[in-house]
Amino acid sequence: MEYKKTINSSLKVLLPIILGGAILYWMYRDFDFAHIKDVLMNEMDWTWMILSFPFGIMAQVFRGWRWKQTLEPIGEKPRTSVLVNSIFISYASSLVIPRIGEFARCGILKKYDGVSFSKSLGTVVTERAIDSLLVAVIAGTTLLLQIGIFAVFFSQTGTSIEGILRGFTTTGYIVTAICAIAVLILACVLVRKLSVYNKVKTTLHGIWEGITSLKKVRRKWLFAFFTIAIWASYFLHYYLTFFCFEETSHLGLACAMVTFVVGSIAVLVPTPNGAGPWHFAVKTMLILYGVTSNLALFFVLIVHTVQTMLVAVLGIMAAIWLSFTKKKDVEEPEEQQTN
Numbered sequence: 001m002e003y004k005k006t007i008n009s010s011l012k013v014l015l016p017i018i019l020g021g022a023i024l025y026w027m028y029r030d031f032d033f034a035h036i037k038d039v040l041m042n043e044m045d046w047t048w049m050i051l052s053f054p055f056g057i058m059a060q061v062f063r064g065w066r067w068k069q070t071l072e073p074i075g076e077k078p079r080t081s082v083l084v085n086s087i088f089i090s091y092a093s094s095l096v097i098p099r100i101g102e103f104a105r106c107g108i109l110k111k112y113d114g115v116s117f118s119k120s121l122g123t124v125v126t127e128r129a130i131d132s133l134l135v136a137v138i139a140g141t142t143l144l145l146q147i148g149i150f151a152v153f154f155s156q157t158g159t160s161i162e163g164i165l166r167g168f169t170t171t172g173y174i175v176t177a178i179c180a181i182a183v184l185i186l187a188c189v190l191v192r193k194l195s196v197y198n199k200v201k202t203t204l205h206g207i208w209e210g211i212t213s214l215k216k217v218r219r220k221w222l223f224a225f226f227t228i229a230i231w232a233s234y235f236l237h238y239y240l241t242f243f244c245f246e247e248t249s250h251l252g253l254a255c256a257m258v259t260f261v262v263g264s265i266a267v268l269v270p271t272p273n274g275a276g277p278w279h280f281a282v283k284t285m286l287i288l289y290g291v292t293s294n295l296a297l298f299f300v301l302i303v304h305t306v307q308t309m310l311v312a313v314l315g316i317m318a319a320i321w322l323s324f325t326k327k328k329d330v331e332e333p334e335e336q337q338t339n
Contacts, residue, residue: 016097016098016270016271016272017271017272019269019270019271019276020271020272020274020275020276020277021275021276022276023271023275023276023277023279023280024275024276024279027276027279027280027283027297028297028301031297032294036298036301036302039298039302040302043245043246044244044245044302045243045244045245046244048240048241048242048243048244049240049241049244049306051240052236052237052238052239052240052241053237053310055233055234055236055237055240056233056234056237056307056310056311057310057314058229058233059229059230059231059233059234059237060084060087060088060091060314061084061087062226062229062230062233063087063127063226063230064080064083064084064085064086064087065080065083065084065226066127066223066226066227066230067083067087067123067124067127068080068083069217069218069219069222069223069226070123070126070127070217070223071115071119071120071123072217072218073216073217073218074116074119074123074216076109076113076115076116076119076120077113078109078112078113078115079112079113079328081321081325082108082109082112082113082322082325083109084318085108085318085319085321085322085325086104086105086108086109086318087105088314088315088317088318089101089104089105089108089315089318089319089322090102090104090105090108091311091314091315092311092312092314092315092316092318092319093315094272094273095272095273095308095311095312095315096272098270098271098272099270102121102124102128103121105120105124106120106121106124108322111327112322112325112327112328113327113328114328130227131227131230131231134227134228134231135231135261135264135265138231138257138261139261139264139265142257142258142261145254146254146258234260234264235256235257235260237307238256238259238260238263238303238307239253239256239260241299241303241307242255242256244302244303245295245298245299247291247292247295248286248291248295248299251289251291255285255286255289258285258289259281259282259285259286259289262281262282262284262285263278263281263282265281266278266280266281266282272308273304273308273311274304275304275308278300278304279300279301279304282296282299282300283296283297283299283300286299286300
């Protein structure tokens with residue numbers, strides 16, 4: 001039995017890495033890596049990359065502040081510093097095991113501030129639902145606004161949807177199919193994880209209480225502001241990197257929004273920080289906007305790598321901070337006493 005658990009745990013770590021690695025290998029199998037040093041040192045404007053960092057950091061800080069709002073109506077009052085650091089660690093931990101961060105941040109709140117794990121998990125479910133709805137609205141709006149531009153592009157280049165599909169290689173179809181299957185597997189895994197908690201009545205009640213906490217949130221306008229600020233920060237964190245390269249600096253907000261939306265959807269595929277699917281999706285859209293294939297490959301590789309490193313550094317710093325944080329002296333939660 002222990003052997004089976006070890007295998008399952010190993011697969012959860014290895015399969016996402018293998019999937020992301022396979023897609024990256026396919027994309028970069030003929031790539032000139034020797035040229036990347038020259039791009040980093042001479043062709044790239046690092047000023048814009050550095051200017052994008054505060055927005056990447058603030059996106060996670062805003063998420064921590066918003067989480068505090070959803071926890072207060074259910075009687076949980078964790079420290080703001082613990083909340084924010086748990087967010088940093090959740091994103092960093094998901095670089096190793098995709099989606100584990102959602103459970104990790106709830107565990108951190110329980111460890112340091114005695115917050116009910118089930119209740120905090122319920123608020124996370126609520127947050128994700130709100131974020132998914134917002135992304136869907138942004139995606140739909142972006143698509144509607146860009147239909148005209150796509151039509152002009154197709155008419156000027158003599159390209160049609162059928163032509164694009166014909167030009168889509170067999171490998172491209174395979175990659176897309178694998179990504180879709182991976183998303184379905186992730187959904188099944190999450191359902192199974194939640195079903196474990198559902199076996200305990202008190203825990204199920206805690207999750208539901210967390211989910212319904214949104215209607216009791218005070219200052220809903222502030223919750224809305226934090227939600228918009230999170231995604232505005234994510235977008236600016238990404239958009240400013242366009243100015244790092246001459247070939248992408250002129251593309252404008254429309255292209256940035258389209259590639260941002262496509263990239264946000266691509267990271268649903270369970271690979272570390274969306275590695276592989278994000279590269280594939282954003283690179284494909286950049287080419288649609290006239291960026292050369294080689295530059296598009298440089299762009300997605302450099303931007304994703306640097307932003308992933310930022311996530312890792314924030315996670316390490318948060319872990320160090322929490323190691324010096326004193327745990328609250330709280331009573332054992334009721335849900336633990338009943339088990």
